[in-house]
Amino acid sequence: MTRLEDAFDDLIAQHPQGDPDAILAAARDEVAADRSQRRTRYGLAAAAVVLALAGLAATVVATRDDPDDHVRAGKGPVTTTLPPAERTVRVAFTKGTGAGCKEVETVERTIPGTGPVRVEDRVAFAMAALLDGPTAAEVQRGLTSPFDGDGLHVRSVERSGGLTTIDLDQQITSTVDGASTGCGSDSILAELSATLSDIEGSAPRRITIDGDPDAFWYWLGIEPPREGPFATTDTFAPEGDPAGYAVASVLGVTLRIGPAVNAGVGISRDPAASAYAIGTDLVVFQGTEPDVDVIVPPVPPVPSGEIRLWAKDEGIETLVVGSGADEQVLLDAGRVDGSAQALVALRSGDTPDTTRERLVLVDLETRKVQEVVDMAAWESGHLQARLLSDGDVIGLISGEGQTSVVRWTSGSDEPVWSTPAESAGYPAIAVRGDRALVVDTPSGGSGSLRMRPLTLETGALGEPTTASAASGELWCSDWYDRDELSCARNGSAGAIDEQGRWRPLTTPTGAVVTASR
Amino acid sequence: MTAEASARPAAASDDGELFRAIYPALHRLACVVCPPERDPEDLVQEALVRTLRRGPLIELDAPLAYLRRAVVNLAANERRSLGRLRKAAPRLATTDEAEPAAYPSDVALLSALGPLDRAAVWLSAIEGQTAEHIGQILGCSPEAARTRVSRANKRLRTLLDEEGADR
Numbered sequence: 307m308t309r310l311e312d313a314f315d316d317l318i319a320q321h322p323q324g325d326p327d328a329i330l331a332a333a334r335d336e337v338a339a340d341r342s343q344r345r346t347r348y349g350l351a352a353a354a355v356v357l358a359l360a361g362l363a364a365t366v367v368a369t370r371d372d373p374d375d376h377v378r379a380g381k382g383p384v385t386t387t388l389p390p391a392e393r394t395v396r397v398a399f400t401k402g403t404g405a406g407c408k409e410v411e412t413v414e415r416t417i418p419g420t421g422p423v424r425v426e427d428r429v430a431f432a433m434a435a436l437l438d439g440p441t442a443a444e445v446q447r448g449l450t451s452p453f454d455g456d457g458l459h460v461r462s463v464e465r466s467g468g469l470t471t472i473d474l475d476q477q478i479t480s481t482v483d484g485a486s487t488g489c490g491s492d493s494i495l496a497e498l499s500a501t502l503s504d505i506e507g508s509a510p511r512r513i514t515i516d517g518d519p520d521a522f523w524y525w526l527g528i529e530p531p532r533e534g535p536f537a538t539t540d541t542f543a544p545e546g547d548p549a550g551y552a553v554a555s556v557l558g559v560t561l562r563i564g565p566a567v568n569a570g571v572g573i574s575r576d577p578a579a580s581a582y583a584i585g586t587d588l589v590v591f592q593g594t595e596p597d598v599d600v601i602v603p604p605v606p607p608v609p610s611g612e613i614r615l616w617a618k619d620e621g622i623e624t625l626v627v628g629s630g631a632d633e634q635v636l637l638d639a640g641r642v643d644g645s646a647q648a649l650v651a652l653r654s655g656d657t658p659d660t661t662r663e664r665l666v667l668v669d670l671e672t673r674k675v676q677e678v679v680d681m682a683a684w685e686s687g688h689l690q691a692r693l694l695s696d697g698d699v700i701g702l703i704s705g706e707g708q709t710s711v712v713r714w715t716s717g718s719d720e721p722v723w724s725t726p727a728e729s730a731g732y733p734a735i736a737v738r739g740d741r742a743l744v745v746d747t748p749s750g751g752s753g754s755l756r757m758r759p760l761t762l763e764t765g766a767l768g769e770p771t772t773a774s775a776a777s778g779e780l781w782c783s784d785w786y787d788r789d790e791l792s793c794a795r796n797g798s799a800g801a802i803d804e805q806g807r808w809r810p811l812t813t814p815t816g817a818v819v820t821a822s823r
Numbered sequence: 824m825t826a827e828a829s830a831r832p833a834a835a836s837d838d839g840e841l842f843r844a845i846y847p848a849l850h851r852l853a854c855v856v857c858p859p860e861r862d863p864e865d866l867v868q869e870a871l872v873r874t875l876r877r878g879p880l881i882e883l884d885a886p887l888a889y890l891r892r893a894v895v896n897l898a899a900n901e902r903r904s905l906g907r908l909r910k911a912a913p914r915l916a917t918t919d920e921a922e923p924a925a926y927p928s929d930v931a932l933l934s935a936l937g938p939l940d941r942a943a944v945w946l947s948a949i950e951g952q953t954a955e956h957i958g959q960i961l962g963c964s965p966e967a968a969r970t971r972v973s974r975a976n977k978r979l980r981t982l983l984d985e986e987g988a989d990r
Contacts, residue, residue: 310979313929314949318854320930324864326846330839333871594967608967633966704977 393417395432398500399440400493402448407492410500413444426470428505430463433472436501452482452494461516470502476516476798476815479525486527494526516798518810549787550822552581552589553799554607555814559591559616562819573616579607582639582648583822587618588670590625590648592636607818609635613650615670627668628652628675637691638699639670640823646670649678649693663687665699665714679714692737692784700742700762702727702735709733711744713765723765735760738785738821745782745791755780755806757791773806783818792819838880842871845887852891852960855945856898856938870894891960898938932982940975947972 395417398410415435417423423431438455459475484490498513515521551562556577562570563586573581579594593611613625613636627634631652638649648668655661665678665688678699689709691701699714709729712721727733729746736743742760744767759768782802786792790801790809799813811819846867853863853870870893880886933941939961946952946960958968 309929310944310948313933314855314945316930317933318851321850321854321857321863323847323850324867326843327839329846329864329868329871330842333868333875336868336872337875608963608970610964610967704974709977 393419393423395428395435396501396504397432397435398497398504399436399444399449399451400497402450407489408496410496411449412500412504413440413449425505426463429470429472429502430460432501432505433460433463433474436497437474437478451497452485452490453497454482456481458482471512471514472502473514473517474522476521479515479521479815485525491526518798518812521798521810521812524812524814550583550586551786552583552591552820552822553813553817554578554581554591554820555817556594557814557817559589561586561589561616571618574614574622579609580636580818580820582636582820584639584641584646584670585822588639588646589616590614590636590639590670591616592634607816613648615648625668625670626673627666628664630654631664635688637665637688637701638693638823640693640695642667642693642695642697647693647697649691649699651688651691653687661687665691665701667693667697667716676716678716679719681719689733690735690783692735692742694737694762695739698722700735700737700760702733711735711760711765711767713762725760725765725767734782734784736782736785736791737762738788741785741788743791755782755802757804771804773802773804784820786819786821792821794818836881838875841880841886845890848887849890849894852942852945853894853898855933856895856942858898858938859934866894866897869897873897888956888959892962895939895942895960896962898942932979935982936975936978940971940978943968943971943975944979948976 393416394414396412397415398412400407401409401411415432417428417431436451437453437458437460439451439453440449458478458481461473461475462471463473464471479485482490482494485494513522515525549563553560553562558575559573559578559581560570561573561583573589574591577594578591581589581591583589590613592609592613594607594609613627613634614622615625616622625648627650631654633653635651635653636648637651640647640649646669648670650666650668652664652666653661662680662682664680667676667678668674669676678697687703689702689704691699693699697716701712701714703710703712709727710724711727712724715722727744727746729744734745736745737760740762742762744758744760746756746758755773756770757773758770760766761768780793780795780802782791782793784792786801790803793800793802793808794816795808798815799811799817799819801809801811803809811817813819849867849870850863853866857863857866867890870890873893874880874883874886874890880890883889933944936944942961943957946957947954952960954965954969954972957972958965961968961971963971
C-alpha cells in the first residue's frame, strides 16, 4: 500500500460509515418539510430594466417615511453601543402578488441574549434575518422575498467615518434568482433600504460583494452609482490612447477601453479561460468549462476547446492552429516584429512517456503557424508563457517535481536558459517589455506575496520583494499597468501593487483581466 | 463511463435498496472531499436531499455518479463558505469557529488540497478512474480533469518536499 493510499485510508477512517437507511429517512423528511413550506417563488419578469443611477442610489440611502418607523433619532448622544432594549430589529419583505415590487412590509426579529449590542451587530443580525427570507407563516400571509436563506451569508459589517459597509458573500449572486430583472432589483433594493433605514435612518451605507463595491450593482444589472475603479494614469497604452483590458470570465469576454467601468465591447458570451487583446482591435481568446454549482470558478481557469479570434468590424472566427493535437492552450498574444501573433501550446499523448507539447506562434493575419519548440511535455507542460517582441517566449513549466522559468527561441529545442522557480504556491510570471517578475502567491489563503525580478537575458532571479497580500487565495496573471499586477483573489479580480495594496476591479466572478498588448 | 459511474444494483426496486448499495462509495468520496469542520455524513445527506427534490433515485441514469458530483460540488461550496466565515467571524463576533482536528501529517497534507483537487487525486490514483469519469464527477471536460489531476499531484509533491525539508 502506498503512502498516498495510507493517507486516504486514514482520512476515511476518521469518519465511520453511518446507517444509510437513517440517512435516507432523514433526507426524505427534509424534502417533505421543504415541500410543505414551499414558498411562492418569484415570478420575476424576464426583461431587465436598467434603472436610473441616481434614483437607485437614492433608494439605497433613502430614509423611511413609514409612519410607524422605528426611528431612534433624538435619543441622546450617538454611540455605537445600544442598550439591551434595542434587541429588536425590523426586517422588510416584499408584499406578495398584486403589490408592486417595491412595496414592503416589516416583521420583527429579536437578537438573542441580554447584553448590549452594537449598531453594526444589529445591522449584521438584520441582514442575516433578511437573507433568511420570510418564515413559512409570513409566506402564508402573503410576504415573499428574493432571499430564501439558501446558503446566503453576510461576510462582515463595518462602520467607519459614518459609513456602514455591509459585505455580502459572493454566493448571493448565484443563489438568488432574478436579481438583474427590473422587479428583482427593485424588490432587493426596497427590502435592503427599509431594513437598514430602520436601524440607521438615512446614514450612508455601502453594500459590497466579496469586498467589491461595484459587484453589488453589477449583480443587480445596474450601473454603479459612481466612477469605476479603472482610472489609472500609467497604463501600457500608447500616449494619448485609452488603455485596453481583455476580461475573460464565465460570463464571456469583454474588451474594456479606457477608465470608465462600462466602456468597452462585449465580445463573447461563452465562458472563457483567457483573453488577450492586441491594441483594441484584436482579441484572441479560449473557452473554459466552468464547474457547475461552484460559486467561485477556479483561478487560474482551466482552458478548454477552440481558440477564437475577434477582430473589430469583422466579428469572431475560430482559429485553426493545427491538427493531431489532443489539447490546445492559448498562452499569450502580442506583436512580433509588428505582426499580431498568438502563442499556443499543442499537446498530444496520454502518458508521461508519450506526451509532447509544441509551442507555436500563429500569425493572426496570415494564419501561418511557426513552431517555437517541440518538447517532451513534462508533467503539466507550460503553466503560463509570455511572448516577447522578438518572438522568444518566457515560459513557466511544471514538471518532474519542480517548476522552472525558461526562455525559448525559435528553432532550438534547448532553452536559452532555465531557472528553477523554487516556488511553494502556484507561481506566475509577469512580463512586459523588460519588466519581468516571478510572482509567488500565498498557498492556502494566507502568507505573503513574493515578487522576484527576472532578468530576461540571463534568467537570473533578483532579490525578492515581499508584500503582505491580505487574506484570501491569490493568483496574479500578469502586469495590470506599469505599477500593478493583475490578480484574482477569492475569485474577484483586482490590481495589486508592490506594497500588496489591493484595488478591486469591476468584473464578473472569477475573471482574469489582461492589459492590452 | 466506468462500471462504478453507472453502478446500480440490477435488482434495486426502490430508493432504499439502491442507496444502501451505493452508500459506501459515496461515503468514501464524501470523506475525501469534506472540509475538516464538517461531517461527511452531512454532505451525503445534503446531496441526497437536493437529489430527492428532483425525484426518486431510481429514476436517475447513474445515481452514484450524480450523487458523487453533488457531494463534490457541495464540498467545494462549503469550503468557500467556511473560508469566508472564518474571516468574517472576528469582525462579526457572532460565530463559533470550530478548531480543525489535529490530523496525522499525511492526512494534513491531503487537507492542504482543495476538495476538487483531493477528489481528483482520489479518483485517479486510488480508484484508477479515467479522465472522462473524473471529469464527469468534477463537472468538467476530460482535458480539464487531467489538468486538475496533474496540478493536484504537483501540489502534493511540493507539500511532501516541503515536509521533507522541514524534517
